[in-house]
Amino acid sequence: MAPRYALVPDPHGPAGRLQPLAEDGTPLGAPVSVASLAEAVAQVEDAERPRWVWAAAESAYAPLLPLRLARCHDLRLVEALLLGQESRWGEPRSLGAAWARLRGLPVPADLPESPGTDEQAGLFAPDRLQLPPGTDPLEAVVAVHAGQQRRLAAIGDDRARSRFRLLVAAESAGALLAAEMAYDGLPWRADLHDARLTELLGPRPHVAGTQPKRLAELAVELQQALGARPFNPDSHGQVLRAFAERGIQLGSTRTWELRGVDHPAAALMIRYKELSRIHVAHGWAWQDAWARGGRFRPEYVVGGVVSGRWASRGGGALQIPRSLRGAVVADPGWTLVVADAAQLEPRVLAALSQDAGLARTAAAGDLYGALAATAFHGDREKAKLGLLGAMYGQTRGGIGPLLATLRHRYPAAMGYVEAAARTGEDGGIVRSQLGRSCPPPSADWLDLTEAPETAGDAGGRSARARGRFTRNFVIQASGADWALALLAALRRRLAVMASGTDRPHLVFFQHDEVVVHTPIDLADAVVAAIAESGEEARMLVFGDTPVRFPLTTAVVECYADAK
Structure with a gap:
């Protein structure tokens, strides 16, 4: 078993505190205060390769990057899993909530998730831990971790307990990876993005909030096709009324329903919806907020969907339109390895x-x-x-x-x-x-x-x-279980291929698809690592099953060329 260390950063600077723990969470020594938490953690990581225990990766791991740690126990994510296991699904899962349950105190509601990258500093504030005033955060981390270890030990039979511990480890590994992907970012060429937007929508409007030229033209064409009466194509009710006035009854403005309508306005409406979605979700305002410095840096939410799939807190990371994937281009001397699980x-x-x-x-x-x-x-x-x-x-x-x-x-x-x-x-x-x-x-x-x-x-x-x-x-x-195990296994393999800025690294994950940004000379090794990781995930999650989970890989300079 790997040793464990509880970790709490100082919210006001580079300092922090550490405390060694036994596997069951029992302290093995007194807390240690350090002037530079990153330096102290790096030394312990090199010497002992421990499992780091913290309240949440956003508050504890993000300040340590670009330092890379092998493993962790993320209390917030594990608390959510345990609450579900105990039929208390949806109860608050913050460190403060878990601490309150241990102490029989009123349980604070979880705070809203961080709204965006410009407010990252707020993640490190003590009040985000939701602890009562005067509570020692390190003491709370140690106590909550010990409580979680007891709850894990009490789960069902050996087989169920072993599987659930694997889920805990994989979910926590996801927390490491989500922080790293947000830090490293997905390579993004703003010039190519802008050129594509201009091609689709027309030139960028000079006045913020103004509709791009092509959308404005489509709105006029729609009005003319439906009798020239003005209406707002972004208003669901007004669109339904406009079609109804021409004798076309629609239950909704969903694309599949419009495709069944034999009228020129239906095709125009579909095109308007497509372009409007790109403008709103991945247009120029999106580029200004999320694709700066040659990188797209979304905020991933591990386990953000009830099934265990990831979500994104901002930037629409899980919905990059195919029409804009041409902006994802590897750095000079690097390439992208794109892999997806076929018919997962x-x-x-x-x-x-x-x-x-x-x-x-x-x-x-x-x-x-x-x-x-x-x-x-x-x-x-x-x-x-x-x-x-x-x-x-x-x-x-x-x-x-x-x-x-x-x-x-x-x-x-x-x-x-x-x-x-x-x-x-x-x-x-x-x-x-x-x-x-x-x-x-x-x-x-x-x-x-x-x-x-x-x-x-x-x-x-x-x-x-x-x-x-x-x-x-x-x-x-269960597919999300497999994907988490794949990510953890692949992350581990990539970490030993090179060091520092030459290390291949995961830059994108979407349900059953991963993208690795790698030096060109390591691309073949990355392809092999992906295949090995998929096989490891299959065995870990499903055991000795004859079912295979093939991963289709493509080595490309541009993401758009992968499919």
Whole structure:
């Protein structure tokens, strides 16, 4: 077991305090105050390679960068996992909240997340720890960590406990990586971004808040196509009324619905929505705020989605449009290695359910193609539609016969998701492969489903909706388990390839896709490291399963060339 050290930075300068801990959290010595926390931590890291224990990576690790640490125990992330395990999902998870629960004190609500990079300094303020006045932060870190270790030791049987400890380690490794990616940034060419925006939207408006030329032109074309009466194309209600006046009844302005409308205004509206989304989410104002100094530096939120997937606090890191990926260009002498997991969720289902037939189908490079060949007379679209319907609980649109075929061919896989759906419909809790818990049903849900005589069909609809959620949760959350293990394994391998500024480093992560920025001469080694890490993650999360999780890799100068 690696030694452990509790760490608390001084919020007003480079100093801080450390304290060595036993595996169970018992202090092994008195706290040590140091004038330079970064220097002291670097010395301990080189000598002992410990697991660092802190309140949250944002407040403890970010001030130490560019120093790289191998492992940590992030109290805030672990608290959230444990609360879910204990059926207390959603309770406050800050250091102060965990401390209050230990002491029987009133539990403070979590503060809102940081709104942006310009307010990073606020993350280091003592009040963000939510501790009562006069409380020693190091004492709280040590006590909360010891409490968490006791709670971890009390989890179920050995197998469940081992898996959950792996989840804790992987989630904490994600905290390290999220801080590092925000620090290093994704290479971003502002000149190429600006040229693409100009091509799509017209020149940058001189007056802030003014609509770009192309959007303004599209708005006029829309009005003319719908009878020349002025309306705001950004207003959902006004758009619906404008179409209705031309005899076109729309339930919404969603793109899929507009595509079914045989009128020139529908295509114009779709194009307006596409360009408006780029302008608002990744336009010039976005560039000014998030893509400075040749790097895009988003704020990742580890476990920000209930399934364990990451979210982003700002910058739209998880939604970089394909039309703008040409701005992501490697530095001179460097390249990008882009890897994504092919058809991850159906492979996760095969591994979870241990369905031998689906495992054999998943052995092929194109799972949907293999499924089509064996069960759907070569119709790949039907195969994909049926399997996605099984995983997401879709029953409409003629999908029934497809599901019947899948039940016949893959009874274990279909039984697995249907059992998860029934658990959800009954108000139960389902968990990922490593033990991440789904949220419990709300009080309103319980009121609807427990009183069918008064709720009518609303209770049934609510129960079925929760069943669809839990059906997919077990797959999506287990996929997130695998992705976390992949990230931790890849981060470890990259760290030993080189040192300092020549080290390959992860710069982007999106559910089942990673991007590594690497010196060109190390690109082949990075490709091999990604494959090895994927295989390690498969074994760690799913054990000795025949299901493989192939990763498609591309070595490119520009992100747009990866696909």
